Amino acid sequence: MQRRLILTAGINSTGYLADSWRHVSDSPLVFAEFDHYLRATRIAHAGRLDAVFFSDHPALGADPAQRPLHSFEPLTLSTALAVAVPDIGFEITVSSTYSAPYDLARRLATLDHISGGRVICNIVSSFNPAVAANYGSAPLPPREARYRQAHEFMSVVTALLKSWNLRRPVDPQSGVWDPDFARPISHKGEFYSVAGPLNVPSDARRRALIGQAGASGPGLDFAAAYGEIIYCSLLSLPAAWNFRDELHARAKARGRAPASLRIVPGLVPIIGRTRAEALERHDAVSGAGSEKGLLRRFARDAGIDYATLDPDAPVANDLFKTSADQQRPAGFTQALAELARHERITPRQFVRRVEGGHRLVAGTADDVASDIIAWWRSGVVEGFNIQTPVLPEDLSDFVEQVVPRLQKAGIFPREYESGSLRERFELTGEI
Amino acid sequence: MQRRLILTAGINSTGYLADSWRHVSDSPLVFAEFDHYLRATRIAHAGRLDAVFFSDHPALGADPAQRPLHSFEPLTLSTALAVAVPDIGFEITVSSTYSAPYDLARRLATLDHISGGRVICNIVSSFNPAVAANYGSAPLPPREARYRQAHEFMSVVTALLKSWNLRRPVDPQSGVWDPDFARPISHKGEFYSVAGPLNVPSDARRRALIGQAGASGPGLDFAAAYGEIIYCSLLSLPAAWNFRDELHARAKARGRAPASLRIVPGLVPIIGRTRAEALERHDAVSGAGSEKGLLRRFARDAGIDYATLDPDAPVANDLFKTSADQQRPAGFTQALAELARHERITPRQFVRRVEGGHRLVAGTADDVASDIIAWWRSGVVEGFNIQTPVLPEDLSDFVEQVVPRLQKAGIFPREYESGSLRERFELTGEI
Numbered sequence: 001m002q003r004r005l006i007l008t009a010g011i012n013s014t015g016y017l018a019d020s021w022r023h024v025s026d027s028p029l030v031f032a033e034f035d036h037y038l039r040a041t042r043i044a045h046a047g048r049l050d051a052v053f054f055s056d057h058p059a060l061g062a063d064p065a066q067r068p069l070h071s072f073e074p075l076t077l078s079t080a081l082a083v084a085v086p087d088i089g090f091e092i093t094v095s096s097t098y099s100a101p102y103d104l105a106r107r108l109a110t111l112d113h114i115s116g117g118r119v120i121c122n123i124v125s126s127f128n129p130a131v132a133a134n135y136g137s138a139p140l141p142p143r144e145a146r147y148r149q150a151h152e153f154m155s156v157v158t159a160l161l162k163s164w165n166l167r168r169p170v171d172p173q174s175g176v177w178d179p180d181f182a183r184p185i186s187h188k189g190e191f192y193s194v195a196g197p198l199n200v201p202s203d204a205r206r207r208a209l210i211g212q213a214g215a216s217g218p219g220l221d222f223a224a225a226y227g228e229i230i231y232c233s234l235l236s237l238p239a240a241w242n243f244r245d246e247l248h249a250r251a252k253a254r255g256r257a258p259a260s261l262r263i264v265p266g267l268v269p270i271i272g273r274t275r276a277e278a279l280e281r282h283d284a285v286s287g288a289g290s291e292k293g294l295l296r297r298f299a300r301d302a303g304i305d306y307a308t309l310d311p312d313a314p315v316a317n318d319l320f321k322t323s324a325d326q327q328r329p330a331g332f333t334q335a336l337a338e339l340a341r342h343e344r345i346t347p348r349q350f351v352r353r354v355e356g357g358h359r360l361v362a363g364t365a366d367d368v369a370s371d372i373i374a375w376w377r378s379g380v381v382e383g384f385n386i387q388t389p390v391l392p393e394d395l396s397d398f399v400e401q402v403v404p405r406l407q408k409a410g411i412f413p414r415e416y417e418s419g420s421l422r423e424r425f426e427l428t429g430e431i
Numbered sequence: 432m433q434r435r436l437i438l439t440a441g442i443n444s445t446g447y448l449a450d451s452w453r454h455v456s457d458s459p460l461v462f463a464e465f466d467h468y469l470r471a472t473r474i475a476h477a478g479r480l481d482a483v484f485f486s487d488h489p490a491l492g493a494d495p496a497q498r499p500l501h502s503f504e505p506l507t508l509s510t511a512l513a514v515a516v517p518d519i520g521f522e523i524t525v526s527s528t529y530s531a532p533y534d535l536a537r538r539l540a541t542l543d544h545i546s547g548g549r550v551i552c553n554i555v556s557s558f559n560p561a562v563a564a565n566y567g568s569a570p571l572p573p574r575e576a577r578y579r580q581a582h583e584f585m586s587v588v589t590a591l592l593k594s595w596n597l598r599r600p601v602d603p604q605s606g607v608w609d610p611d612f613a614r615p616i617s618h619k620g621e622f623y624s625v626a627g628p629l630n631v632p633s634d635a636r637r638r639a640l641i642g643q644a645g646a647s648g649p650g651l652d653f654a655a656a657y658g659e660i661i662y663c664s665l666l667s668l669p670a671a672w673n674f675r676d677e678l679h680a681r682a683k684a685r686g687r688a689p690a691s692l693r694i695v696p697g698l699v700p701i702i703g704r705t706r707a708e709a710l711e712r713h714d715a716v717s718g719a720g721s722e723k724g725l726l727r728r729f730a731r732d733a734g735i736d737y738a739t740l741d742p743d744a745p746v747a748n749d750l751f752k753t754s755a756d757q758q759r760p761a762g763f764t765q766a767l768a769e770l771a772r773h774e775r776i777t778p779r780q781f782v783r784r785v786e787g788g789h790r791l792v793a794g795t796a797d798d799v800a801s802d803i804i805a806w807w808r809s810g811v812v813e814g815f816n817i818q819t820p821v822l823p824e825d826l827s828d829f830v831e832q833v834v835p836r837l838q839k840a841g842i843f844p845r846e847y848e849s850g851s852l853r854e855r856f857e858l859t860g861e862i
Binding site for chain 2: 029032033034057058059060061068070071072073075076077079080082083084098099100102103106107110111113114130133134135136137182188192193194195196197198199200201
């Protein structure tokens, strides 16, 4: 297989940036309109992107100054989009803590048939107490227990998807089902008891790819065990190499080939005709309004007093620390800490390097394309998940201005390849 | 509103009859092909049917001589079909015992947006131990507890769907969400603890209609409390009038107008050019092979010795009895008992009156149309759910031969009405 760039695009709500809903050309209520997602998916399809990506929490964000980031249920929405738009894939996010494995296996197998194998299922263990409160009175389990559950969850889902023998379900002579056509899985574990078999046959070549997005220690172990498309925040090349080495070592320890894991970090492009124009747009769509506003937000996020902040003095090495029960992704905090550790970076530089937890590239289309090409050619990542600030206009700009530059560089295809995502990505080996 | 016939069609698997998979023109594996359901839905659409109906158990049937009746997950499948086929509605079946109310409310609200309000959600409490075994180690709760849970389940789902105030979610002056735009539901009950609000806004006029299919005492109470489209087995006009009176009395006792409940029993049409041809087809597709085979099946189902069966002696009044924990729908057993009680009927007549638990009409297209017209004109039902033996061919016959007769009689529309199902059925009063 010729190595080639993987490109996906996040299309939640009005866009990736918190203040995007004030900048959309349509009503902010487009977050609850199917046509909005259809438009974004068609734009992504025009750019030959591999998939659109829906992050998710099954809870309403509590900040009235922000748009609801997660609304329509991703699997249902992706099913509708898969019928309307060919070729492109759909990365959906599912909580292993708050889903029944039989339900997920069944819905995935159903959507695999409907879409022809165009699904990536991003398994998260949930870190938000607001989600827990929508699913019972028990508090969110600690991270370690959630990941123990996630492992068992995936082993049950996988066993259910493999419970059919599709080679010969019907005996043409007797006219009855082969008694061996589907076998119970008889799972009894710490968290689940599931008899099986699944009531939907599953074709291995169309089976959903498993996405994974947690970067804590238990998160990496889960990625090493089950992950195929690894979503993460990588803010500098040294941090990215560290992450890659760590992940590959853990995968090898479990007997998996590193090539069966594809590292696809988030990337926030803000495109202007000039770098100055891109920075102005960053000021606006971030909601900070100005560089000063961005610095104020940096101080608040870092828990330091803005009055004492010197925007041109290097950031302290140990400014960002992950706590075991924090209510935002551990990966975001770790990425900030790594950035401060690996580079002698000032707050003024820092605020232009990261947005919404992911790596920001604000500049011209050439700047964005060059950045993608350089990272990809270095071999440290297999691709990027593009998180555009405002939807659908910024995704249009990316597709019209950046993608052709990647195609011209020969690292991204001009047409869709045939087959399921698993076949296109040559990830049929392990299943 | 001019009263008009409601027609829906069951399109599970290869057809309603157990032996249908031996009679399909395609491979029996069509039960796991999206195109199979798409074809059936397009046929139903050509006939202007109000909805296609998916009954469901989230478990694989254990009988190797029968096709899997329930495979693709109904909500996911219906989402795909709703994008591909306009106008027609989708009746999906959901277990209140084995679903999380937040998940269902969210998926329904998502599909309501995508489909423009073309959903009927048939709530069942599950009666199959094989389902329980796919969702944990606890045995199936007794019926009374399942229905107590179903009531609480529906009250939570309803509260979540009503948790948004869509009138003015965004204040155009301040540019922030109105703090009142979505309110927590703070539900704490016997079975569920759910904070809310839902993260999808729900438009009342597009909200899914609630279907209901249980005919036991607790089932009727649930129908009286929440049901709008009432699916049931009614085998004779006297039994149907009794059912209607009983249901309406229970609805009135809860302060609901009887007109807000629509009674839509199952009907199995088997169409031939002559009555004799229809009976031959019944013999074949039932799997019984002959009238003798049908009588043998009758004896087995009734728990009597076939050797002692006199096919022309009236069936005893008390032959069929419902037990509290039986593993088939109580409504089916009750319907058989009612038929034996209300009519002096022989086994030979009996086997031609019921198939798969529902009322059978085997005859010419005129016979089937006349039967539908007579029942509907009597005022005892609002419509029928058509369960054709083999899909899609028998549904084609029904649409091509029976529907035009109903349209000519002026009781069924020639074109789809605009608006959501709720608007078309004029069921916007209570929400």
